[in-house]
Amino acid sequence: MTPEEEGLLRAVCDQPHEPAPRLAYAAWMETQTPPRVQGELIRLSVELDNPSPGGRIGFNDKIRLMRAQERLRVLEAGDAPYKREVLTIANDCELFWGLPASVTLSAETFLQRGAELFAMAPIVHVSLTELKPHLDAVLACAETQ
Numbered sequence: 001m002t003p004e005e006e007g008l009l010r011a012v013c014d015q016p017h018e019p020a021p022r023l024a025y026a027a028w029m030e031t032q033t034p035p036r037v038q039g040e041l042i043r044l045s046v047e048l049d050n051p052s053p054g055g056r057i058g059f060n061d062k063i064r065l066m067r068a069q070e071r072l073r074v075l076e077a078g079d080a081p082y083k084r085e086v087l088t089i090a091n092d093c094e095l096f097w098g099l100p101a102s103v104t105l106s107a108e109t110f111l112q113r114g115a116e117l118f119a120m121a122p123i124v125h126v127s128l129t130e131l132k133p134h135l136d137a138v139l140a141c142a143e144t145q
Contacts, residue, residue: 004028012099016122019046022097031126038082042098044068086121089113091129101125107134114143 003008004128008028011021022042042115048068050125082100086093090103100121110117117123131138 012042013118013122016096016101019050019097022046022099022134023101026098038098040071044071045095045098082121086117086123089117096122096124103127104129107131107138111137111141118143 005025008021008025012025015021023046026039026042026046029036030043030049032039083093083095086100087104089109090105090123092104092136094100094102101123102125103117103123103128105117110126110128111134114126128138
C-alpha cells in the first residue's frame, strides 16, 4: 500500500460514517492503472445511500440508481478485495459503503489481531464469539478503550 493510499484509508477509518473521505478514496482508486473495481463499489455504495442533494429523486436519478444497484450487486457478489482481506482474520464481514464495517470473530483472534484488523478497514462494529474465557483481557485491551 502506498503512503497516499494509506492516508486516504486512514481518513476513512477516522470518519467511517462520512461519505467525503470514502468518495476521495474511491476516486483515487478509479484513477489508478488499471482502475480498481473496489473504487467503483465504494462510490456506488455511497451514491445509493445519498441519491441527490435535497432528497428529491427525479426519473433520471431513478434509472441511474437502478443501474447502480444492479452493478453493485455484481461487484458485491465477487467479494470485494478488502472483504477478502478482512476475512483472513474475521469469520464474517459486512460492508458499509463498499468497505468492511462489521465483523464477527473469536475473542482470542480479536486479542491477537484486533489492531491489525482496525488498521486495514473502518470497522465500527465487532461481534465476539467465545468471549467468556477472554472477557477480562478483551476489556483491558487497547482496541476496546
